[in-house]
Amino acid sequence: MNYYKEIKQELLNNEIYKKVKDYSKNKSDLMTYFNVGRLLVDAQGGEKRAKYGDNLIKEYSIKLSKEIDKKYSYRTLFRMKQFYILFSNEKVSTLSTQLTWSHYVELLKFDDINKINYYIKIAEEQNLGVRELRNKIKNKEYERLDDKTKNKLIAKEKPKVNDFIKNPIIIKNTLDYKDISEQVLKRLILEDIPSFLKELGDGFSFIKDEFKIKIGDRYNYIDLLLFNYIYNCFVVIELKVTEFKSEHIGQIRKYMNYIDKNLKNELQENTIGIIICKKNNYFVLEYVSDDRIFEAEYKVV
Secondary structure (H helix, E strand, C coil), X not given: CCHHHHHHHHHHHHHHHHHHCHHHHHHHHHHHXXXXXXXXXXXXXXXXXXXXXXXXXXXHHHHHHXXXXXXXXXXXXXXXXXXXXXHCCCCCCXXXXXXXXXXXXXXXXXXXXXXXXXXXXXXXXXXXXXXXXXXXXHCCXXXXXXXXXXXXXXXXXXXXXXXXXXXCEEECCCCCCCCCCHHHHHHHHHHCHHHHHHHHCCCEEEEEEEEEEEECCEEEEEEEEEEECCCCEEEEEEECCCECCHHHHHHHHHHHHHHHHHCCCCCCCCCEEEEEECXXXXXXXXXXXXXXXXXXXEEEC
């Protein structure tokens, strides 16, 4: 079999197809590059042998660059080979045509299949552009998920509202504050509330800061009140610039109970609480019997 001829024809057909049917060129690109990757692996004698020595790819890239286009460099062909090997692996998510070749190029840099699957999932669900995906990768979003969530993703279990809260939650110090008080921390969050909500996961929407409630004859103020439309529940956020302490639990539980009694309707789920603190204290959290309360560290950058 003349593998070079087959590869050249695949690429030529794709170039012609994209000019005629521009609306579906992304799908054509992906299927072409997958097929070219398969041919490269076969030409090298199978996947095991293809991992060693790429002189054949260098030879093909020189010829294709001259005969079709300079963009078919060694690096590009090598990525096509990686692309095929990756998506011929049954542990990897099904090839999505919602993502472009540029999205996949970003993901081909990783060896961790579970990490790749995570970024494919969120790129699809959140309709991420390449730059947005790159930023999530740069911010180590996958690495900031806890191990339980990662195991759920691998097992394809249904997630809970707290599963995708990043730890630590990244908050940008755009005004270069030196001292971070609770008021400053809140101000930084409110400056870029969309980014903060994404750090918590999917489905969170902002209702109000300093949400005023009256308990007895005294007024209290909830730092941030949110609603999660996926899980159909209110979310109370309390900000602490100290280590997580046991007294924080009583405070947030009181606020959650107030929301359940005075704001929640019968069709909504019970309110959850998230304490965002300077430092975790797992020994305290271990003895919290209320599974509606969660905590996460923040990091100001």
